[in-house]
Structures are given as C-alpha cells and as structure tokens.
C-alpha cells in the first residue's frame with residue numbers, strides 16, 4: 001500500500017452553507033433550478049455508479065473503450081508524473097491510465113478530487129492498495145471552486161472524464177477551463193471527455209432508463225435537501241423528466257410536481273410553492289461537436305494534440321496541452 005492523504009476543502013458547515021445559498025437562489029428563481037453537484041451524497045454516488053452499468057447509458061462504456069485503446073499513447077505522449085482527476089467518483093476508468101502510467105514508469109502520484117468524501121476515500125484507498133508505487137493525494141472539494149493550486153510534480157495531466165464538463169453552461173465552462181489553464185504550467189496536459197451530439201432517442205433513453213435508476217438518482221437531490229436543510233420534500237410526488245434542448249444541444253433533467261404543493265425548507269428560511277407540472281431543473285448535460293470542443297479549448301489557451309472517438313462515434317476524448 002502506498003502513501004494516502006486526503007485534504008478536505010469543505011467541512012460539514014461549509015457544505016450546508018453553500019447548499020443553503022444554492023437552494024435559496026435556485027428555488028426562488030423561475031424556472032426553479034438546483035446545481036447538479038448536490039446529487040452526489042453517498043446514495044447519489046452509488047446510484048450514479050449503477051447508471052454507468054445500464055444498457056442505455058452508453059457514455060461510460062464508450063469512454064472506457066477509448067481509454068483502453070489509448071492509455072499507453074496518452075502516457076507516452078504526456079510523460080505524466082502526476083495524474084490529477086477532477087470529479088473522480090469511483091475512479092473506475094482511471095485505472096486504465098494508472099496501469100499505463102505505472103507500466104511506462106513515469107507516474108509517481110495520483111490526485112483525485114471529488115465533492116463526495118465517501119466516494120473519494122474509498123477510491124483513494126483502493127488505488128493506493130492496487131498501485132503501491134503511486135502516492136495518492138485525495139482532495140475533497142468542488143472543481144469549480146477549489147482549483148487555486150494542484151499538488152504534484154510536473155508534467156501533470158489533469159483528467160476530466162465522463163462528460164462532466166457538460167454539466168456546466170458555456171460561461172461556466174469558459175471560466176472552469178481558464179482556471180485549469182491557470183494552475184497548469186506550460187507543457188502540462190488536460191485530458192477531456194465529452195459526450196457528442198447524436199440522435200435524440202439515444203440521448204433521451206440514456207437519461208431516462210427503463211429501470212428507473214436515473215429517476216431515483218434525480219429525486220435523490222430532494223433527499224439531500226431534506227437531510228441537510230430539514231426540508232419536507234416528498235420525492236415520490238415528483239416525476240423524472242429528461243428533455244432535449246435542440247437549440248442549446250443539451251439534455252435537461254427536471255423534477256416535475258405531480259400536484260400543487262407547498263414545501264417548507266426551515267434551515268433555508270424558505271417556503272416554496274409548486275403548481276401542478278411546475279419543475280425544478282436539476283441538471284444540464286451538454287453534448288458537443290468536435291469543432292466546438294476545439295474552439296472552447298483554444299479560447300482557454302489549450303492546443304489539441306490528439307482527438308479520439310469510440311468506434312460508434314458517440315463520445316470524444318481529447319488530449320490538450322498548455
């Protein structure tokens with residue numbers, strides 16, 4: 001077992017305080033919305049792991065296919081000494097990069113960063129046990145807020161996989177990519193996974209599976225608000241909706257009230273009324289075109305060195321350099 005350390009950028013009170021702010025802002029807006037990072041308590045992280053095994057949810061398998069074929073090339077091209085993973089979750093696909101990095105002999109350190117402390121500590125320990133020569137330095141934090149510094153020696157490769165960048169709207173993406181650029185030195189790397197625009201049916205099924213796992217994942221955000229802010233949401237009174245926005249090319253997940261209701265959220269000093277059918281937007285998941293990915297990266301100061309897709313062209317992985 002190699003060395004493991006975990007830094008906590010958010011303690012319990014800060015988490016509750018930031019949830020309170022988001023709930024007050026989002027649930028007072030029209031249409032109502034909540035940031036998607038609040039899905040991921042221990043239950044939500046487990047539900048997401050189940051989503052990744054569903055037949056309809058192709059992104060995980062498509063990205064794994066690319067990483068399996070290209071891990072050696074990624075390692076050799078970048079010569080990474082440190083692998084940083086943002087939104088690392090269970091770090092399941094990352095094992096492919098860890099294995100290639102160890103085989104190549106350059107990789108010394110793994111830095112996973114995630115909002116979920118349960119997912120992070122489990123995966124940090126598992127990786128330390130599987131890769132005894134790689135030091136693991138976990139960070140519990142929010143990749144949109146805690147990127148002032150990144151540990152590890154250069155050259156570092158920052159992996160942002162799964163298409164999670166699609167959870168940000170374009171202005172947030174620009175800000176996020178600029179902040180990654182700012183913590184990297186010249187010659188360092190970004191490995192970015194992006195889900196691609198494709199036929200609407202495939203997209204809608206991926207976000208509205210027949211077993212209802214995505215629906216439970218979606219409703220979990222209401223349970224998180226109940227637990228942390230003493231709210232009395234009845235999750236079963238909300239329908240899961242996946243909507244494709246053809247103009248902005250993103251999937252929107254919503255929770256729609258099945259009946260009129262009033263929800264009280266005492267720890268946010270808030271009472272929220274819902275009309276029948278009124279919804280909360282809980283996530284956007286943007287889908288990309290290759291030229292759009294290149295343009296957003298170029299605007300942030302990255303040059304694309306490699307671009308791969310899976311055989312069916314559903315998902316893209318891009319290796320970019322500062």
Ligand code: AVJ
Pocket residue numbers: 051059162163164166167206207214283284285
């Ligand atoms: C983990 C953010 C990549 O947007 O596809 C899965 C989350 N939401 N099903 C995605 C998610 C609904 C997922 N990411």
